[in-house]
Amino acid sequence: MTARPVVGLLTDFGPGTEHVGALHAVIAAACPAADRIDLAHDVPAGDVRAGAVLLARLAALLPAAVHVAVVDPGVGTERRAAAVALAGGGALVGPDNGLLAPAAAALGATAAVALAAPEGPAATFHGRDLFAPVAARLAGGAPLTSLGEPFDPATRVAPDLPAPDVAADRLLAEVLLVDRYGNVQLLAGPADLERAGFTRGDRISATVSGTDRPHPVTVARAFGDVARKGMLVHVDSHGMVALAVNGGDAARRIGAEPGRTITLARWPVRSTP
Amino acid sequence: MTARPVVGLLTDFGPGTEHVGALHAVIAAACPAADRIDLAHDVPAGDVRAGAVLLARLAALLPAAVHVAVVDPGVGTERRAAAVALAGGGALVGPDNGLLAPAAAALGATAAVALAAPEGPAATFHGRDLFAPVAARLAGGAPLTSLGEPFDPATRVAPDLPAPDVAADRLLAEVLLVDRYGNVQLLAGPADLERAGFTRGDRISATVSGTDRPHPVTVARAFGDVARKGMLVHVDSHGMVALAVNGGDAARRIGAEPGRTITLARWPVRSTP
Amino acid sequence: MTARPVVGLLTDFGPGTEHVGALHAVIAAACPAADRIDLAHDVPAGDVRAGAVLLARLAALLPAAVHVAVVDPGVGTERRAAAVALAGGGALVGPDNGLLAPAAAALGATAAVALAAPEGPAATFHGRDLFAPVAARLAGGAPLTSLGEPFDPATRVAPDLPAPDVAADRLLAEVLLVDRYGNVQLLAGPADLERAGFTRGDRISATVSGTDRPHPVTVARAFGDVARKGMLVHVDSHGMVALAVNGGDAARRIGAEPGRTITLARWPVRSTP
Numbered sequence: 001m002t003a004r005p006v007v008g009l010l011t012d013f014g015p016g017t018e019h020v021g022a023l024h025a026v027i028a029a030a031c032p033a034a035d036r037i038d039l040a041h042d043v044p045a046g047d048v049r050a051g052a053v054l055l056a057r058l059a060a061l062l063p064a065a066v067h068v069a070v071v072d073p074g075v076g077t078e079r080r081a082a083a084v085a086l087a088g089g090g091a092l093v094g095p096d097n098g099l100l101a102p103a104a105a106a107l108g109a110t111a112a113v114a115l116a117a118p119e120g121p122a123a124t125f126h127g128r129d130l131f132a133p134v135a136a137r138l139a140g141g142a143p144l145t146s147l148g149e150p151f152d153p154a155t156r157v158a159p160d161l162p163a164p165d166v167a168a169d170r171l172l173a174e175v176l177l178v179d180r181y182g183n184v185q186l187l188a189g190p191a192d193l194e195r196a197g198f199t200r201g202d203r204i205s206a207t208v209s210g211t212d213r214p215h216p217v218t219v220a221r222a223f224g225d226v227a228r229k230g231m232l233v234h235v236d237s238h239g240m241v242a243l244a245v246n247g248g249d250a251a252r253r254i255g256a257e258p259g260r261t262i263t264l265a266r267w268p269v270r271s272t273p
Numbered sequence: 274m275t276a277r278p279v280v281g282l283l284t285d286f287g288p289g290t291e292h293v294g295a296l297h298a299v300i301a302a303a304c305p306a307a308d309r310i311d312l313a314h315d316v317p318a319g320d321v322r323a324g325a326v327l328l329a330r331l332a333a334l335l336p337a338a339v340h341v342a343v344v345d346p347g348v349g350t351e352r353r354a355a356a357v358a359l360a361g362g363g364a365l366v367g368p369d370n371g372l373l374a375p376a377a378a379a380l381g382a383t384a385a386v387a388l389a390a391p392e393g394p395a396a397t398f399h400g401r402d403l404f405a406p407v408a409a410r411l412a413g414g415a416p417l418t419s420l421g422e423p424f425d426p427a428t429r430v431a432p433d434l435p436a437p438d439v440a441a442d443r444l445l446a447e448v449l450l451v452d453r454y455g456n457v458q459l460l461a462g463p464a465d466l467e468r469a470g471f472t473r474g475d476r477i478s479a480t481v482s483g484t485d486r487p488h489p490v491t492v493a494r495a496f497g498d499v500a501r502k503g504m505l506v507h508v509d510s511h512g513m514v515a516l517a518v519n520g521g522d523a524a525r526r527i528g529a530e531p532g533r534t535i536t537l538a539r540w541p542v543r544s545t546p
Numbered sequence: 547m548t549a550r551p552v553v554g555l556l557t558d559f560g561p562g563t564e565h566v567g568a569l570h571a572v573i574a575a576a577c578p579a580a581d582r583i584d585l586a587h588d589v590p591a592g593d594v595r596a597g598a599v600l601l602a603r604l605a606a607l608l609p610a611a612v613h614v615a616v617v618d619p620g621v622g623t624e625r626r627a628a629a630v631a632l633a634g635g636g637a638l639v640g641p642d643n644g645l646l647a648p649a650a651a652a653l654g655a656t657a658a659v660a661l662a663a664p665e666g667p668a669a670t671f672h673g674r675d676l677f678a679p680v681a682a683r684l685a686g687g688a689p690l691t692s693l694g695e696p697f698d699p700a701t702r703v704a705p706d707l708p709a710p711d712v713a714a715d716r717l718l719a720e721v722l723l724v725d726r727y728g729n730v731q732l733l734a735g736p737a738d739l740e741r742a743g744f745t746r747g748d749r750i751s752a753t754v755s756g757t758d759r760p761h762p763v764t765v766a767r768a769f770g771d772v773a774r775k776g777m778l779v780h781v782d783s784h785g786m787v788a789l790a791v792n793g794g795d796a797a798r799r800i801g802a803e804p805g806r807t808i809t810l811a812r813w814p815v816r817s818t819p
Binding site: 234 | 558559560561562563564565566567568570571572574575578591592619621667668669670671674675
């Protein structure tokens, strides 16, 4: 007998909702042996790129599992539904709208199939009626090719993850996520900080798009490097550039939210383009 | 050895709360083999009828499971606590305040027992101290009749689920639920739309009780049938009539919330009675 | 073969977040046999003492389990990371900042080890990178002493849980928690009510610190002892003194939130010091 199959679930349905419960119920009914794991359900509604980044992060912790991901603002349109086999033995199941691509790229896609939409009325709940059943079949050992029409995994839709705009003394990046503590995660990594020439201890400014108010922020390694209620920019535990306030809420202080652009600049402040 | 027992949990305790954790802990301690499934925990606080409809929907996905449901504004009063055996081999456990009736009706109740309230102080947490232990015993194979005093399952309390008021060119229905995306689910089905004479493509109006502002809405099959930000009325993935905005939030637009009445009417607008 | 290991999880990460998902994924990967239970994830952010009280309550339901708890505003500072063995066979894993002490005291600590911080960048996610792996190892049967440097469990940091200030006709206590229904749980027990001389049926006043408005409240045993929308003070299902409104929200009515002090006093009202 093989190991217990594992199914990860990631959605924008909201924690504790009936929609999440329906996925669990469908998977439990079709594959009772599966260990179902809630990876995240608080993805901002319809935010495919946030879901894509979270899926890549979390699926990396369970590379041999089947992950079903549903952030699907285009349900009912012509977007493709897909299942992707991974090099580590796992699989990804969900809409091919950019949600699966970073995880597939990180873990290595070896094959992909397009899933036929379930028959019936237009207002179908694809999570319950398509993606969860497919995930349960994969978890139960069904071969990928039995589930749909093969396509080249390299043709998957890529998500909208703009690279930061970096120059000397200046880094422009979009906000990816704001967490419960008000930490603001940017679409930028440590190499971008370095290219901008920002080093530990520098006092720079952070300005949110749509405002012209620069906020002082210290380039730091840890929260303890700044005074209580001081704002820092650091590389967070996911390897991304993030703004935080020691003992406070950075997002609230500067008015940051997903999709906004943040300009980090050396004083004197340059205006956001 | 038989299959692994499954226990579904549905409450209005709120996702991730200690109250939900307590139910899990009690069930895990008393029936370690059980696969516990969070069906929904975001039922609006004290909203028995919303819980009842969700339980009927979700229990149908796992008809052989034991489901413990707690939406219990009357805890500590004389309401009966019940366990109900289902035709499919499963059971329902919870307060007999209307919460269990639709699921029992849909799945077929074969027997019922009244559960004695736990002894001790008045401020008892019946979920933790009564319903979860009973669910664990049922999941572990205890016969229903060992758990309480039998009563006729037909005498269960029915929830307050008012039928819509339908006439030609006019449908009045209560709002059952508003989800995270702002979709507004009404206590009405496709047959009611048909009786009102509303068919696909019709442009009608939706007016919320307590306001006199009609909003334009298109009778549609899918979100894609209306322009972006357009409002539609359609039959949703649960077979219920629902209002939605393509790429937007219908509840916020029209000010809908559970318990309000919505009038769908053919233009020219008739005033809400 | 022994019983299936159980791992409880309690955090302030928020329900359904990627952070909770990461703990589950790490534990599932390292100890696939473990039954993981979400005890609570809605602890107010950084509220160590609320987390400590909840952990003590919930761990008592599963005394033989390994519980990983993370409410850790001091992550990255010099606070100790600990694993504590319990008399019942279970263990506690988390920051030694007061979070573990009440559960350890209630369940009996038999040994403790200090855990070395994971190597790498400062911005380490100790839940994912330290506490969850240690919990998984304990669940898998690793001996406590293999995980860190022993220390005397009696030297654990105690949380800030101020005793109530009680005199005749007067009880001052801090608010510990406000739940979803607006019930206000105080850091006081039934003996404190008794020492103040408050008995069932007394009509007294409740005043929140920072306001000078006394609200009428009845000392009661159950919600049904007061009129609908009436406020009561009672001993709740956790054995703590709590304010509640029958069919309403006590916290909203009086403006209570965690950390505020509430004065219960016999009319005529005495001013809050």
